[in-house]
Amino acid sequence: MDWMSGLPEELWDVPLTHLAIPGSHDTMSFCLDINSPLVLSESDVFRLLDGVFYCFTRPAIFRWATTQDKSIEDQLSMGIRFFDLRVAHKPSDPSSDLYFTHVIYTHLRVLETLESVSVWLESHPKEVVILACSHLEGMDDRLHQSFISSLKRLFGSRLCPQKEALTLRRLWSSGHQVVLSYDSQSAEGHAELWPPIPYWWANQRTAQGVTSYLDWNKDLGRPESFFVSGLNLTADRFYVAENPKQSLRTLTFSNWESLRTWVEKQEPGSDPKSLNIIAGDFVGPLPLCPLVIALNQKLLRRKS
Numbered sequence: 001m002d003w004m005s006g007l008p009e010e011l012w013d014v015p016l017t018h019l020a021i022p023g024s025h026d027t028m029s030f031c032l033d034i035n036s037p038l039v040l041s042e043s044d045v046f047r048l049l050d051g052v053f054y055c056f057t058r059p060a061i062f063r064w065a066t067t068q069d070k071s072i073e074d075q076l077s078m079g080i081r082f083f084d085l086r087v088a089h090k091p092s093d094p095s096s097d098l099y100f101t102h103v104i105y106t107h108l109r110v111l112e113t114l115e116s117v118s119v120w121l122e123s124h125p126k127e128v129v130i131l132a133c134s135h136l137e138g139m140d141d142r143l144h145q146s147f148i149s150s151l152k153r154l155f156g157s158r159l160c161p162q163k164e165a166l167t168l169r170r171l172w173s174s175g176h177q178v179v180l181s182y183d184s185q186s187a188e189g190h191a192e193l194w195p196p197i198p199y200w201w202a203n204q205r206t207a208q209g210v211t212s213y214l215d216w217n218k219d220l221g222r223p224e225s226f227f228v229s230g231l232n233l234t235a236d237r238f239y240v241a242e243n244p245k246q247s248l249r250t251l252t253f254s255n256w257e258s259l260r261t262w263v264e265k266q267e268p269g270s271d272p273k274s275l276n277i278i279a280g281d282f283v284g285p286l287p288l289c290p291l292v293i294a295l296n297q298k299l300l301r302r303k304s
Contacts (some may be wrong), residue, residue, distance in 0.1 A: 001077045001078075001124070005124075008300060013169055015167055016128065016171075020292050021277045022277075022292040023081065024280070024281075025279045025280060026084055028086070028100035029065060029106075031100075031106045031108045032062060035058075036090070037090065037104070038050055038104060061104060066248065067281040069282060069284055076129070080289060081129050083117075083129065084279060085110075085131055085133050087100060087133050088135060088136065089137070089143060090138065097109050114131075114151070118155060121158060126168075129177065129179070130179045130226060131179070132181040132183070136182075145186065148193065152192060160174075162195075180193055181193070181195065181226075182194070197227060198226075200227070201234075204234060205235050207259045207262070218273045222276070229278050231279065231280035267295065275295075
């Protein structure tokens with residue numbers, strides 16, 4: 001719950017971009033609304049199939065689009081500090097309400113969810129979160145600016161402006177707790193908003209496919225700032241259709257031991273092959289947080 005403040009003092013001056021930080025992929029998919037429309041980016045063919053075979057497509061969408069089963073407050077308390085937030089405005093919705101998405105929309109609205117994050121941070125003043133707002137479908141510039149204004153009001157002085165070499169000690173002294181990434185040109189001119197954070201997505205169905213892809217990226221060298229190594233598996237629609245009794249949950253659990261073994265071998269730090277944020281699915285029942293947090297002990301051994 002307070003693992004950042006509990007790190008040894010030797011790590012308080014290590015840049016956050018060099019620490020091992022646990023994250024959740026598609027953070028808000030625990031509250032998908034099975035009856036909501038498909039997101040705008042879905043293909044016309046899939047939209048047609050969904051309209052004709054709704055009673056078959058919707059249970060399949062729900063099984064394979066649900067990547068988490070814990071609330072964002074629970075994820076915070078378990079140690080997750082990077083949140084993959086896919087935001088959108090529903091088509092034909094006359095209100096300015098925004099929802100989270102993964103194929104379909106969530107029950108929970110964006111601002112009420114982020115208000116709960118703000119409340120949690122007030123109770124944990126030495127914990128720092130990285131909120132990555134992406135996709136941002138169905139939003140015109142007016143809606144972008146309204147949303148950005150709401151974010152700035154909500155988090156206020158806790159928002160960390162773009163800086164180099166953020167460390168826990170510096171953040172604690174300034175009172176900053178939120179690194180907010182916003183994947184849109186509408187964020188230009190807002191110093192409190194960070195550019196998109198690279199996410200290494202393998203688009204593979206097996207642990208071997210995922211880890212091979214991540215190792216290939218490591219060989220190319222790490223980005224200078226924050227970046228995410230995604231442990232999340234992806235099944236294409238042919239596999240989904242051929243395996244009606246499976247779900248993303250069963251697929252993730254059956255591959256977990258191989259993913260765990262790979263994570264245990266990783267190292268944070270400044271080296272070209274070091275990792276930073278490691279994000280996964282079902283971060284509640286699977287012990288991703290302690291596994292990733294423990295990697296920071298390797299930095300201590302390197303210093304000694």
